[in-house]
Amino acid sequence: MSGVTVSAIAKAYGSLKVLQDIDLEVQPGEFTVLLGPSGCGKSTLLSAIAGLDEIDSGTVTIAGEDVTDREPSQRGIAMVFQSYALYPTMTVRGNLSFGLKVKRLPKAEIERRVGKTADMLQLTPLLDRKPGQLSGGQRQRVAIGRALVQDAKLFLFDEPLSNLDAKLRTEMRVEIKKLHKDLGMTIVYVTHDQIEAMTLATRIAVMKGGQIEQYAAPDELYERPATLFVAGFVGAPAMNFFPGTVHGGHVVIDGLSLPLDPLPLAGAVADGTKVILGVRPEHVGLADDGAQGTIVDASTDFLEPMGADTLGWFLLGRHRISCRLAPQRARSVSGLVRLALDLRHASLFDANSERRL
Amino acid sequence: MTMRIGSRFAAQTALIPAMLIALVVYCGSTVWTVWISMTNSRMLPNNTFVGLRQYESLFGNERWIVSVQNLALFGVLFIVITLALGFLLAVLVDQRIRGEDWLRSVFLYPFSMSFIVTGLAWRWLLDPTLGIAKIAHDIGFEAVQFDWLVRQDRVIYTMLAAAVWHASGLVMAIMLAGLRGIDQEIWKATRIDGIPAWRTYIFVVVPMLKGSFATATILMATSVVRLYDLSVAMTNGGPGIASEVPAKFVMDNLFERQNIGLATAAATSMLITVIAVVAPLLYLQNRAAARAAR
Amino acid sequence: MRKHAKAFSAARLGIYGFLIISALFFLLPLYVMIVTSLKGMPEVRQGNLLSLPMAPTIAAWVKAWSSACTGLSCNGISVGFFNSVKILLPSVTASIAVGAVTGYALSLWRPRGAALLFGILMAVAFVPYQVFLFPLVRMFSFVGLNSSLPGIIVVHTIFGLPTMTLIFRNYFAGIPLELMKAARVDGAGFWRIFGTIMLPMAVPIIVVAIILQVTGIWNDFIFGLVFAGRENFPMTVQLNNVVNSTQGEREYNVDMAATILTALVPLAVYFISGRWFVRGIAAGAVKG
Numbered sequence: 001m002s003g004v005t006v007s008a009i010a011k012a013y014g015s016l017k018v019l020q021d022i023d024l025e026v027q028p029g030e031f032t033v034l035l036g037p038s039g040c041g042k043s044t045l046l047s048a049i050a051g052l053d054e055i056d057s058g059t060v061t062i063a064g065e066d067v068t069d070r071e072p073s074q075r076g077i078a079m080v081f082q083s084y085a086l087y088p089t090m091t092v093r094g095n096l097s098f099g100l101k102v103k104r105l106p107k108a109e110i111e112r113r114v115g116k117t118a119d120m121l122q123l124t125p126l127l128d129r130k131p132g133q134l135s136g137g138q139r140q141r142v143a144i145g146r147a148l149v150q151d152a153k154l155f156l157f158d159e160p161l162s163n164l165d166a167k168l169r170t171e172m173r174v175e176i177k178k179l180h181k182d183l184g185m186t187i188v189y190v191t192h193d194q195i196e197a198m199t200l201a202t203r204i205a206v207m208k209g210g211q212i213e214q215y216a217a218p219d220e221l222y223e224r225p226a227t228l229f230v231a232g233f234v235g236a237p238a239m240n241f242f243p244g245t246v247h248g249g250h251v252v253i254d255g256l257s258l259p260l261d262p263l264p265l266a267g268a269v270a271d272g273t274k275v276i277l278g279v280r281p282e283h284v285g286l287a288d289d290g291a292q293g294t295i296v297d298a299s300t301d302f303l304e305p306m307g308a309d310t311l312g313w314f315l316l317g318r319h320r321i322s323c324r325l326a327p328q329r330a331r332s333v334s335g336l337v338r339l340a341l342d343l344r345h346a347s348l349f350d351a352n353s354e355r356r357l
Numbered sequence: 358m359t360m361r362i363g364s365r366f367a368a369q370t371a372l373i374p375a376m377l378i379a380l381v382v383y384c385g386s387t388v389w390t391v392w393i394s395m396t397n398s399r400m401l402p403n404n405t406f407v408g409l410r411q412y413e414s415l416f417g418n419e420r421w422i423v424s425v426q427n428l429a430l431f432g433v434l435f436i437v438i439t440l441a442l443g444f445l446l447a448v449l450v451d452q453r454i455r456g457e458d459w460l461r462s463v464f465l466y467p468f469s470m471s472f473i474v475t476g477l478a479w480r481w482l483l484d485p486t487l488g489i490a491k492i493a494h495d496i497g498f499e500a501v502q503f504d505w506l507v508r509q510d511r512v513i514y515t516m517l518a519a520a521v522w523h524a525s526g527l528v529m530a531i532m533l534a535g536l537r538g539i540d541q542e543i544w545k546a547t548r549i550d551g552i553p554a555w556r557t558y559i560f561v562v563v564p565m566l567k568g569s570f571a572t573a574t575i576l577m578a579t580s581v582v583r584l585y586d587l588s589v590a591m592t593n594g595g596p597g598i599a600s601e602v603p604a605k606f607v608m609d610n611l612f613e614r615q616n617i618g619l620a621t622a623a624a625t626s627m628l629i630t631v632i633a634v635v636a637p638l639l640y641l642q643n644r645a646a647a648r649a650a651r
Numbered sequence: 652m653r654k655h656a657k658a659f660s661a662a663r664l665g666i667y668g669f670l671i672i673s674a675l676f677f678l679l680p681l682y683v684m685i686v687t688s689l690k691g692m693p694e695v696r697q698g699n700l701l702s703l704p705m706a707p708t709i710a711a712w713v714k715a716w717s718s719a720c721t722g723l724s725c726n727g728i729s730v731g732f733f734n735s736v737k738i739l740l741p742s743v744t745a746s747i748a749v750g751a752v753t754g755y756a757l758s759l760w761r762p763r764g765a766a767l768l769f770g771i772l773m774a775v776a777f778v779p780y781q782v783f784l785f786p787l788v789r790m791f792s793f794v795g796l797n798s799s800l801p802g803i804i805v806v807h808t809i810f811g812l813p814t815m816t817l818i819f820r821n822y823f824a825g826i827p828l829e830l831m832k833a834a835r836v837d838g839a840g841f842w843r844i845f846g847t848i849m850l851p852m853a854v855p856i857i858v859v860a861i862i863l864q865v866t867g868i869w870n871d872f873i874f875g876l877v878f879a880g881r882e883n884f885p886m887t888v889q890l891n892n893v894v895n896s897t898q899g900e901r902e903y904n905v906d907m908a909a910t911i912l913t914a915l916v917p918l919a920v921y922f923i924s925g926r927w928f929v930r931g932i933a934a935g936a937v938k939g
Contacts, residue, residue, distance in 0.1 A: 052832050071364075073838030085829035089851035098847070099837030146833075367841035368760035372768065375753040375816065378809050379771040386786035387778070393785070402789070446673060449666050462922070463674045466681075469921035469928065471870030473887045474914040477894055478680040481687065481903060482700070492700055522677065530929045575777070582779045586872040590891055607781040612877070617785060624781040635777045 002063030002153045003028045003186055009048055009058030018044045019055070020210040026203075031180050031187045033197040036207035037233070042190045043158060045207070049188060050156050051075050063153045073102070075154075078147035082159040084139045086131040092118075092142050093127040096149050117149040137168045144176070148183075157189040161196060173199060194234050198222070206230045223345065224264070228354035231278045231347055237311055240284070240321045242277045243351060246270065251277055251348070254317045258294055262343035265357055274351035281311065283342040284323035286333070293340035300334050314339060387628070394621035402617055411622035421623060424601040427513050431520075431602070432581040438521050439577055440570065443528025448558060450529065451536050461533070465526035472523070476590025479519035480506065506592070509599035516587055516600060523587075524580065528573045535569030536562070571641045578638070582631050603627050688712060688908035695903050711904035715912060719905055721892035728909045731889025735869060735916075737800060738885055742807035743864045747857065749808055750815020755845055757816065758823040759831055769820070772813040780810070784877060791878065798880025806878045807868050815860055818934045822856040823849065859931040862924050866917040886913045 004026040011019040018041045026032045034042040047053035049060055051072040059068045060075075067075040078099075086095050093114060100110045118124045121141045131139055140160065147155055160176075161169045177200055180187060191197055197204050198218045205215040206229070214226035225231035231239050244253035246269045251258050258277070260269065269275070285291025298314035298321065305311075310330035312323045314337060323339065348357045397407045415421050446464055450457055467475065482488050483506045490503035505511035539562065547557045563570075585604035592600040594609075603623060610620035687695060688711050689704040698705070717727040724730075757765050787806070788797060796802035826849070834844045850857075875885035884892070890913045894906045921928050 047832075050832075050836065052835065071838075072832075072836045077836065079833070079836045081829040081833055083827050083829050085827065085833035087830070087833075087848050089848070098834075098839070102838040102843065146837075364835075364840045365760075365762065368756045368762045371752050371756045371841065372762055372764070374749050375768060375772070375812060376764065378812055379768055379775075381790075382783065382787065382809050383771055383775050383778075386783040386790075389786040390782050402785075442673075446670070449670050452663075452666055454666065454670065460670055460674055462925075463677050465929070466918065466921055467677060468932075469866055469917040470914045471872060471887050471917070473870075473872050473891050474910050475680075477890070477906065477910045478684050481907060482680055482683055484903075487696065487903065488700055495699060522680065526677070527932060530932060534929075534933060579777050586887075589872070590895075593895065604779060604781050607784075608873070611781075611785055620781075621785060624779065624784075627779045628782050631777055631779060 003030065004049060004154055004188065005059075005061040006045070006049060007059050007061075009045070009055050009060070011044060011048065011053070011055045018210050019048065022058070022210075022212060024205060024212065024215065026186060026188060028186055029184045031189065031200060031202045033201035033204045034188065034190045034207060035192070035194060035197040035204050035233075037192060040207040041210040042192075042207045044210075046156055046158055046188060046190045049154075050077055050079055073099075076152055077154045077156055078150040078152035079156040080143045080147050080158065080160045082162055084131075084143040084163075086139060086142055086146070088131050091128050091130055092123060092134075092145075095131070095142055095146050096123075096127075099146070099150055113149050113151070117145045120148070121145045136164055137172065140164060140168075140172055141175075144179070148179075153186065155185050155187045157187065159190055159192070161191070162193070169196075176200065194236065198234070204234075206233060208233075224356070225278075225347055226356050228276060228278075228349045231349070235280060237281050237322055237324075239278045239280050239347075240319075242279075242316075242319055242321075244275055244277060246273045246275055251275055253277065253319070256296065256317055258296075258341070258343065260348075262294070263346055263348055264344065265348060267357075269348070269357055273357075275357065276349045276351050276354075278347040278349065279321070279341055279343070280345065281322045281324045283345045284321060285340045285342070286323075286325070286329070287338040287340040289329065291340035291342070293342040293344075296339050296341060297336065298339050299336050303330050303333065305330070390621045391625050393617060394625045396618055398618040398621075400615040400617070407618075411618045412626070415619055415622045415626065418619070420598050420601055421603070421606055423598050424603045424606045427600065428581065428584065428602050431513055431517055431584070432578070434517055435520055435524075435581055436574060436577045438517070439525050439528045440573060442521065442525045443573065444532050444563075444566075444570075446525065446529040447532035447536055450533060461526075461530070464529050467523045468527045470523070472586035473590045475519050475523045476516075476587045479515065479522070480591045483515050483518075507596050509596055512592055512596065512600045516591055519591060520584075520587060524577060527576065531569050531573045531576075532566065535566040539565055567641070571638055575635060575638050578634055579631075582627060684907045684911055688715075688904055688911055690904050692900075692902055692904060711902070712908040712912070714902075715893070715905045715908035719893045719902075719909060720896075721889060722896050728886060728889055728893060728912055731884060731886035732912070734879070734883050734889070735886040738803050738807070738875070738879065738883065739865065739868050741804045742811070742868050743861060745804060745808040746811030746815050746864055746868075747860045750812055750860065751819045751850070751853065751857070752845070753812070753816045754819025754821075755823050755849055756841075758820045759826070759828075759844075759849075760841065769816070772816050776813040776817075780873060784873075788877065797878065798882075800879070800883050803874060803879040803883060803885075806874045807864075807871070810874070811864055811867070814863065818856055818860060818863075819853070821934070822853060826852065856934070858924075858927060859934050862920055862928055862931045863934075865920050866928075869916050 004024070006022060006024040009019050009022045010017070022045060024032075024045075034045060036042045044053060048055045051060075051067065051070060059066055061067065062075055062077065087098060090098065096114045096117060097110050100113065115124075118127055121144060123138075123141055123145055126134060126138060126142075131142065134142065143160065161172055164172060173196060180200075189200060201218055203215060203217055204221050206213045206221065208229050214221060214230045216226070221230060221234055225234065228241075232241070242253045244251045246260070247257075248271065249260050251260055283293070285293065287295045296316060298316045301313040301315050301320060303310055303312050305327060310325045310327045312325045312330055312333055314321050314323065316339070321339070325333065349355060350357055393402050394411050395406055395408060396403055397405050397410070450460055454460070483503070484490070485504040485507050488503075493503055506515050543561060544557070547561065583604060584602050585608065588594055588600055588602050588605050594601045594605055604627070607620045607623045607627070610616040610623065683700055686702070686704055687700070689707040689709070690698065691706070691708055691710070694705060715727060716729050718725050719727045756762055757769055791797040791802050796805060830848065831844065834848055839847070870887065871885065872887045872891070875888045879885060879888070890909050893909050
């Protein structure tokens with residue numbers, strides 16, 4: 001088991017910089033998710049690690065060896081693709097063993113590995129079928145099997161679940177998580193789905209515009225987003241943002257003044273700094289129900305039932321603020337309300353640099 | 358980088374045969390042909406540059422002029438008739454008729470046969486003494502002289518008939534594929550709007566089939582320029598020089614009349630004509646394809 | 652939906668009428684060829700072109716196959732048939748092999764010069780062959796390939812290249828790129844990917860290519876005439892010689908039997924392959 005180190009990787013298509021001096025370190029046994037919107041460079045970064053895309057500069061080290069100039073097959077990696085990329089004319093057995101045959105492993109060893117992997121993934125009864133005869137979930141498992149059979153040092157997943165329907169996706173997510181727990185392999189996993197990222201990862205690297213915005217454990221990322229982008233991208237329903245100015249230990253938002261001391265700030269913020277205050281919906285409550293925090297007056301805008309809870313939307317001056325409510329409680333909410341903002345969990349960003357203060 | 362270079366190298370090596378063919382045979386031959394056409398080569402090629410003198414004598418050569426006139430007349434009629442007939446057949450076959458598969462096979466089978474076979478079959482059919490002419494005679498039309506195959510001013514139309522018979526099915530197949538690719542909702546929409554079917558075809562369907570028409574026209578035009586076998590099999594250029602065509606002119610001068618300079622000048626002229634005709638059509642077709650992709 | 656098919660209407664009657672007349676026009680030459688070939692010469696001369704043979708005989712077929720004359724030799728069209736087979740098999744194989752490899756390299760590897768090569772190939776699809784003939788004859792004479800079986804095979808490979816490359820390139824271009832990536836991660840190289848993954852996937856397009864090349868090469872006249880040499884004249888050239896070099900009285904029944912015999916292979920390909928034939932033409936016709 002071994003880690004990956006990516007240092008100062010850059011890649012550009014003409015004037016478009018898809019990767020800008022990226023550094024990333026993945027510890028042995030770690031499950032790192034590259035998360036971001038489409039076009040953020042996450043798939044390109046994965047391809048660069050795999051050696052499928054050439055990079056302009058920088059190095060890739062896998063298991064302590066510099067593999068920057070090596071072919072994909074010489075890097076000790078295995079990969080699962082979005083479209084599964086199963087060889088359509090080969091049986092499941094053929095798909096699993098192809099890479100081993102290319103590497104000229106002894107027949108007995110190939111059989112042993114294929115058998116073991118098929119067993120683990122419940123593919124044994126399907127070994128003689130062709131991909132065309134399999135369901136989406138089964139194909140997905142074959143694709144994972146083709147990677148596992150390699151005994152690779154590093155496993156790369158490129159949006160492997162995005163072609164599955166919602167229910168199957170949840171099932172496969174659990175399966176992948178379990179595989180990682182049981183086998184403890186090193187994984188780099190690309191997705192645009194933040195729930196997938198939050199549930200699977202030991203660490204998440206949020207990417208935007210060819211750069212890593214933040215690389216941290218899921219709860220750290222969620223609770224202490226390093227940038228405005230991360231704060232907005234991670235979490236559903238999304239964080240509430242309020243632009244304001246710092247004045248005498250308070251943040252002033254359109255005449256509404258909120259104290260800064262409950263906030264977990266890294267240091268003092270100078271007066272006159274333009275800031276953006278971020279509060280997650282679960283940190284807003286109804287003061288009349290005993291919710292703790294800074295009290296503000298608001299009026300009810302509309303309610304959005306989401307099943308397990310209801311999202312209440314209120315008007316705070318000219319800003320809209322959302323709040324998670326219990327469904328039963330939400331039914332009787334109307335008119336003017338008093339909201340309690342739990343600022344101990346709020347985030348404050350510099351409006352210019354968009355970085356956390 | 359070892360493996361990567363290996364595979365790149367293999368890919369590059371794999372292209373060598375095609376590259377050789379493209380550069381040596383296609384480009385090399387073309388340049389050579391154009392060069393010879395500017396020399397006074399006769400039986401053997403030589404390098405005495407004479408400028409455009411071969412072209413002067415080419416366009417003063419009656420046989421060549423007749424060939425070009427024949428090809429122009431034949432080409433225009435052939436393309437117009439095959440497109441019209443092919444489109445009409447496709448539209449009719451597309452009307453949910455019985456025996457569609459059978460009819461399609463019947464219309465297309467001539468295309469599978471060679472021009473030699475086509476030419477010989479039609480030559481027999483139009484034989485002035487024993488062919489269709491004889492039937493007309495036998496049933497009492499004594500006055501009918503169906504002897505176009507041996508009449509200088511009519512022989513080109515007999516080739517036209519044979520060629521139309523050979524190629525119309527292909528146009529039909531292309532048009533039918535185009536028609537089947539049209540969104541069925543268009544028909545629903547025009548029916549709700551109360552537009553008669555014939556109007557829909559002319560004002561809606563034909564513009565939508567622009568790409569199919571361009572493809573068919575390119576194929577037909579290419580085969581017009583290559584027209585050679587049919588002339589050889591049906592008339593061998595006769596009577597006299599009445600059914601000569603440019604491709605045959607080149608062949609005769611290359612291999613029988615030993616006038617290489619003149620033959621290559623003729624070939625070069627054909628090439629220039631093709632470029633002038635095909636380039637705009639290709640442009641049209643690509644534009645239609647690009648628009649369809651959007 | 653199109654107009655509801657009414658059981659009986661003037662318009663539908665017109666449609667069927669036109670289609671049936673067209674079908675007769677298309678079938679007429681084949682019918683005339685067949686009935687003529689089954690008649691004896693006296694009946695051909697006196698009888699009606701369209702009438703069925705009164706006493707059907709295959710004598711003309713036998714003569715056409717085994718003893719019809721071309722100039723001095725009277726060995727029938729069978730010589731041409733076997734020559735055509737000898738030309739056909741290697742030519743089809745070689746042209747498809749080169750086209751498949753070229754199309755694969757162009758679409759999935761994009762080596763240097765790919766765009767230029769493809770541009771040249773596409774342009775050549777329209778150029779009249781007459782432009783290439785003389786230099787090619789000279790080149791072939793120079794390397795000793797002229798008027799030989801290998802010579803005509805090479806010529807068919809050369810001129811099959813544009814269409815073959817095009818259809819394979821278009822087919823491989825439709826294969827998801829991730830499949831190539833997966834194969835590269837598995838460690839397969841250029842030829843291994845071609846042989847074990849791409850070729851097995853390309854079976855449908857190989858069938859299309861075979862149909863195109865078998866009919867195209869069998870029907871070729873001009874290359875056979877120029878490059879094959881007298882010994883190896885293909886069936887089309889032989890047929891034309893049989894029919895057009897007749898001394899004395901023309902035997903139309905033998906001519907027609909020979910013509911049908913020559914058309915038999917492509918006709919068989921056409922009727923057996925059915926829709927694949929159309930697919931083949933479409934694949935070869937759609938440029939770009």
